[in-house]
Amino acid sequence: MxxxxxxxxxxxxxxxxxxxxxxxxxxxxxxxxxxxxxxxxxxxxxxxxxxxxxxxxxxxxxxxxxxxxxxxxxxxxxxxxxxxxxxxxxxxxxxxxxxxxxxxxxxxxxxxxxxxxxxxxxxPNCLGIDKEKKFIGFGISFCATCDGFFYKGKNVAVVGGGDTALEEASYLSKICKTVLILVRKNYFKASKILQYRIKKRKNIKVIFDSVIKKILGENSLEGIKILDKKEKKDYVISINGLFIAIGxxxxxxxxxxxxxxxxxxxxxxxxxxxxxxxxxxxxxxxxxxxxxxxxxxxxxxxxxxxxxxxxxxxxxxx
Structure with a gap:
């Protein structure tokens, strides 16, 4: 060469x-x-x-x-x-x-x-579960600022409990119908000001002690199965978009x-x-x-x- x-x-x-x-x-x-x-x-x-x-x-x-x-x-x-x-x-x-x-x-x-x-x-850090990488661009994203527009008026979920996750959720709450925040632990790691901002948004719901077990859909994201560790139960939730914000x-x-x-x-x-x-x-x-x-x-x-x-x-x- x-x-x-x-x-x-x-x-x-x-x-x-x-x-x-x-x-x-x-x-x-x-x-x-x-x-x-x-x-x-x-x-x-x-x-x-x-x-x-x-x-x-x-x-x-x-x-x-x-x-x-x-x-x-x-x-x-x-x-x-x-x-x-x-x-x-x-x-x-x-x-x-x-x-x-x-x-x-x-x-x-x-x-x-x-x-x-x-x-x-x-x-970006991944969850490490089946279909996660396959559905990138087909319902799964790592950036709300980049892709949030495509989910305007729809139901989405954000995974994570730090500053990035709450910033993503706050941004999405302005354009999406509902935003679900899934936090693995029983508390947020994010700053207090961001937590306060999230609590004020009526279309944001938080589920602590939750883990995504399965991504649902054939060719694109249709929903997720989560484990509620506190109640020790599995739930299936229909969503249009999943934003992974774990760093x-x-x-x-x-x-x-x-x-x-x-x-x-x-x-x-x-x-x-x-x-x-x-x-x-x-x-x-x-x-x-x-x-x-x-x-x-x-x-x-x-x-x-x-x-x-x-x-x-x-x-x-x-």
């Missing part, structure tokens, strides 16, 4: 998705000749989304797979070097202007670069003890910038954003990371 042999690159992007592809386009337009490593899931989480309805510029919405394929075609127009390898580990330089080395599954293959943009995203895990396993991460494992970046704790290393998208996790915000931080990297490289030549 030409990109691995005795060459020092200016920009290597790890991860695809909106942040990685956006970073690739902006860095290419800055003549940084970027290399992008697509990773194990080219296109990221959006490839599991049947319809994106809230991304600017698509008045009729767009299928997630088609959207990401369009992004892939767009970076190809800029002659960006695309690698299908997954990154295994990185040796970061601690010096300004230093060279970072990226290793792949085959340790004999590596890239050297002055700049790196990490856009590896995050992975996300940032894809930073290869970065542990290498770069500054917060308590949840997200990359720590400078305020209003994308700079990480390592010189020449920047982060974009869900891997550094535990709050918004939207395609459009990820694309925006991808742009920011590319501009920040370009400015960093320019400073080395002054």
């Amino acid at each position: 030409f990109v691995i042999k005795n060459k020092i690159h200016n920009c290597v992007i790890i991860g695809s998705g909106p942040s990685g592809y956006s970073a690739a386009i902006y860095s290419a337009r800055s003549d940084l000749n970027p290399v992008i490593c697509l990773g194990p899931l080219p296109g990221g989480q959006l490839t599991n989304t049947t319809n994106i309805d809230n991304y600017l510029g698509f008045p009729k919405g767009i299928d997630g797979n088609i959207f990401m394929e369009n992004c892939r075609k767009q970076i190809e127009r800029f002659n960006i070097h695309v690698l299908t390898y997954s990154v295994n580990r990185i040796d970061f330089s601690n010096k300004i202007g230093g060279i970072h080395r990226i290793f792949f599954e085959d340790e004999k293959l590596h890239l050297d670069s002055r700049g790196i943009i990490i856009a590896t995203g995050s992975t 996300h895990n940032p894809n930073t396993k290869i970065l542990k003890n290498q770069i500054k991460l917060d308590k949840k494992g997200y990359i720590v970046v400078s305020k209003k910038r994308t700079n990480t704790s390592k010189p020449g290393v920047f982060a974009a998208g869900d891997v550094m954003d535990p709050y918004y996790r939207q395609a459009i915000t990820s694309a925006g931080t991808g742009c920011m990371a590319a501009l920040d990297l370009d400015k960093y490289l320019s400073s080395l030549n002054n």
